[in-house]
Amino acid sequence: MSEDFEVILHTKSYLPDPEYKAQSHLGDYHNAYQEFLKNPEGFWDRMAREIEWMKPWDKVLEWDYPYARWFSGGTLNITTSCLDRHIKAGRRNKLALIWRGEDGEERVYTYRQLHRDVMRFANALKRLGVKKGDRICFYMPLVPEHIIALLACARIGAVHSIVYAGFGAEALHARIRDAEAKVVITADVGKRRGKVISLRSIVDDAIRNTPSVEKVIVLCREKCSVELYSEMEEDFYSLLDGVETDCPPEEMDAEDPLFILYTSGTTGMPKGIVHTCGGYATGVHYTARYIFDLKENDVLWCTADTGWITGHSYIVYGPLSAGATVVITETTPDWPDPGIWWSIIEELGVTIFYTAPTAIRMFMRVGEEWPNKYNLDSLRIIGSVGEPLNPEAFEWYYRVIGKNRIPVLDTWWQTETGMHMITTPLGEPMKPGFAGLPVPGIEVDVVDKDGNSMPPGQGGLLVIKKPWPSMMRTVYRNDERYRKYWNQIRNYYTAGDLAVKDNDGYIMILGRSDDIIIVAGHNLGTAEVESALVEHEAVAEAAVIGVPDEIKGQAVKAFVILVKGYEPSQKLVSELTYHVRMSIGPIAMPASIEFVDSLPRTRSGKIMRRILKAKEMNMDLGDTSTLEE
Structure with a gap:
């Protein structure tokens, strides 16, 4: 066991006011989780009945590894859960959306409108x-x-x-x-x-x-x-x-597609993750209502964009299905000043605030005097999404925004999972650096490459052991890429993250195990950035890695081999950075570019990015037996 992992077994924890557990929809987490384990299909049957269906299902789950069909024979339209039923249930004049523009313009929509x-x-x-x-x-x-x-x-x-x-x-x-x-x-x-x-x-x-x-x-x-x-x-x-x-x-049949959302992969072309109507609707309604514990008077502000799965699930479908009031805004956290978000919370009476560790670290850097200018007493729950919430950011968030009393809901999930998978349930101890426990309905473990469960304090691969309703059904026009998620370890969904458990079963996410860089909570495939660089006439080959960044969590560093006849220069660095920006977008812009004569490779020719990363971080190179030279 490494020294680092030994330390996490004895980390401190914070216990929220017992009223949170007493008044939550979920109730006692451990009881709810045991009830799920006794009858998993019965659990999801109950949750599915909380949304609107046109025709009931014949069977909760048909599992033909690695393919699942949820609520077979059932039909629905997700918008009737998000809209029509609230009109009938007396919420027609309740605010559904509050929009705030950058210039202060505000528009509101009731459920009827x-x-x-x-x-x-x-x-x-x-x-x-x-x-x-x-x-x-x-x-x-x-x-x-x-x-x-x-x-x-x-x-x-x-x-x-x-x-x-x-x-x-x-x-x-x-x-x-x-x-x-x-x-x-x-x-x-x-x-x-x-x-x-x-x-x-x-x-x-x-x-x-x-x-x-x-x-x-x-x-x-x-x-x-x-x-x-x-x-x-x-x-x-x-x-x-x-x-x-x-x-x-x-x-719509429960298994009809609802949307395709592209996420970066380890090959050049992004993966079109396909989510279906019935299972996705069930999963996001359940987690919005029971994990966020949405009450009738809650005002939820998820600061994500709808271009990411967080926006799909916790700006639109989940909260509206649960009948919440949702805040959306174009504002960025530091413009016109770093007080803008806190001012919105005060003015609109936000009760649940869900943001990214990148934003939290930015606020830490500019100082707590900014949030301290505003009355944040309306807040009831504060959450985190997109990447691991490091202990220092947790401590600041809990102390400065939560006033040492508001629970911090760290959450782990993916575009592919559709909904929250791991969190610190309301009322349970909060441990800085830990995402938390599997939500009822989900079986998660940390295993070795053969699928053997790792003991507390020993790192391994994060896996999901059983199918769940909001799981992706395929990768659009490329089902082989879907099967890879289930084929790395037989019968388990492999998330691509490294993790470690403590003695209480809390899970800490350690980082990616594959070629994905998470910049400010956004997944970037190394191959997509490398492809953009190689498109430039001056670049013969490129490799990119993620390096630590104080604000974004990770930043992109590129190693570039130039075509003969081109010389390294600051002008060329600027050109390549701009080229990536125009090809992919500002998120993918390299924070630094290093010109090199060669790249570390296996004897089969594959670039070993972990060697580049280890050298960059002054870490042990590990096993280099497959290195070409």
Whole structure:
């Protein structure tokens, strides 16, 4: 056992007020978990009955390793759980969405207004010829129309594929082509840190050589300086002229696809993770209600973007299914000053705040005087998502934002899992650095490469031992990549993370075991960044690794071999950095580039990134027997 792991077995913990457990929907965690273990299918049957179904299921689970079918024979439409049932249940005038723009503009939508606008846009899509199963690509800022159009797709059975609006034209193009999107929905501009960013021009570049695209819908936030191209482009609001205000929900089989979301992989092309209607709806409703413990008067602010799974699950589908009031905003945490987020919490009475460790570390750096200027007494729960919450960040978050009394819900999950998998349940001890315990409904373990469970204090691979409803069903048009998640260790889903347990079963995430870099909570595949670098005429080969970063957790460092005739220079560093920015987006920009003559390889030619990382971090190189030289 290493010294580091010995220390974690004796870490300190904090116990929240017992009232949290007494008043929570989940109740006592250990009782709930044991009830699940006694009858796993009965547990998920009960949870599925909390959402709206058109036709009940015949069988809870059909498991044909590695493929699962959940709630077979059942039909539903996720929007009836998110909208229609709240209209009928007396929430029609309850606030569903509160939007805050960068310039302070505010718009609010009741459940009745959101329901009406979703149905109108759904009918507008149908009038354009969009049918059940068609793929619709989104490249939009976080504005109410984004949520409306997203729910409208689900209403009519179209499969949405959201691309984060910080990605560049090439990354967007690859995702549009792979999904074979019929329609692209965008806006003329996004707004960030006082700057206006043209999104439409990026879409114009991205849809070249995309034969599947028939229409581009543009939300004009400013006066469009160029006329829309009439043969392909449609104005978002003009589409609504004369459409019906009633749109019955499309009846969807539980296993019909709801959305495709692309996440970076260890090969160049991002993976199109496919989530289905019934299992996903069940998983995100359950976790929104029971893990966040959503109450009728809660105001939830998840600071993610809808371009990531966190936004899908805990801005849109989970909270709206649970009937919550949701805050969305374009604001960034440090503009116009580092008090903007705390001011929003105070003004809007946010009760549940869910953000990324990157943001927490940024706030630590600028000082606690910023949050101390604002009244944060409305907060009831504070959460963390996207990457491990390091102990120092936990301590600051709990002390400064939580005032040493508010529970910190660290959460571990993935695009592929769809919902929370590990957390510190309300009322249980909180341990800095630990994500926590498996949520009831999920069986998790830390194992060696042969699948043997590791004892406390010994690191291993994080695995999920049994299927769960919100699991991805495949990788779009590449099922072999899906099977790899289940084939690394027979019968287990391998998450790609290294972890360690303590004596109480709490799990600490140690980092990735594969070629993924997590920058500010966003997954970047090494191959995607390397491909972008090699596209530049000066680059012969490239390898990238993640290096520690005080704010982002990790930053990208690139090692580049130049084509003969090119010489290293600061100008070339700037050119390559800009090239990656334009190809993938600002998130992927290397923080540093080192020009090298060779890269460490196996005898079969594979670049050994762990050797680069070990040398960079002054660590033991480990087993180098397969190294070429």
